[in-house]
Amino acid sequence: MPDDHSHCGHDCPDHPIDGALEILRAEGLRVTEPRKAMLTILAREHGPFSADELHKRMGKAGCDVVTIYRSLQAMEEVGVLRRCDFGDGVYRYEFNHGEHHHHHVICRVCRSVETLDVCVADSLERMARQKGYQKVTHTLEVFGVCPKCAE
Numbered sequence: 001m002p003d004d005h006s007h008c009g010h011d012c013p014d015h016p017i018d019g020a021l022e023i024l025r026a027e028g029l030r031v032t033e034p035r036k037a038m039l040t041i042l043a044r045e046h047g048p049f050s051a052d053e054l055h056k057r058m059g060k061a062g063c064d065v066v067t068i069y070r071s072l073q074a075m076e077e078v079g080v081l082r083r084c085d086f087g088d089g090v091y092r093y094e095f096n097h098g099e100h101h102h103h104h105v106i107c108r109v110c111r112s113v114e115t116l117d118v119c120v121a122d123s124l125e126r127m128a129r130q131k132g133y134q135k136v137t138h139t140l141e142v143f144g145v146c147p148k149c150a151e
């Protein structure tokens with residue numbers, strides 16, 4: 001399979017899936033075929049996708065949606081996925097390994113989502129680790145009224 005990182009706008013130094021799988025193994029999570037399929041879809045497409053949306057996309061590689069939901073939670077806890085809360089009650093997940101980390105601004109009126117390719121949470125995570133917390137992650141989304149809706 002050719003490396004295609006054109007979607008993320010970065011020159012990813014390593015193969016994103018391999019790095020994420022290494023983290024799963026290091027954290028004692030099983031590397032199953034459905035988990036590989038989920039990571040492959042999420043590394044290739046921005047999403048972010050809910051468990052239901054991933055279930056539809058996985059096709060033959062799929063498993064039941066409860067297993068997908070649990071796997072997404074487990075992979076989010078070890079930081080290879082990021083959970084996005086756009087304020088509509090649906091949890092969506094996106095790939096979060098290496099250079100694939102960013103945040104979003106969501107329009108309160110039309111619900112459009114734009115990527116913010118910056119993160120300011122490093123110091124917060126460092127402080128949490130200094131306090132002895134492990135498996136530290138963060139969620140942060142920005143909300144506003146987009147230029148089109150503001151006209």
Ligand SMILES: [Zn+2]
Pocket residue numbers: 107108109110111112145146147148149
């Ligand atoms: Zn809008």
Ligand SMILES: [Zn+2]
Pocket residue numbers: 046047048094102103104115
């Ligand atoms: Zn995103």
Ligand SMILES: [Zn+2]
Pocket residue numbers: 101102103118119120121138140
């Ligand atoms: Zn961040």
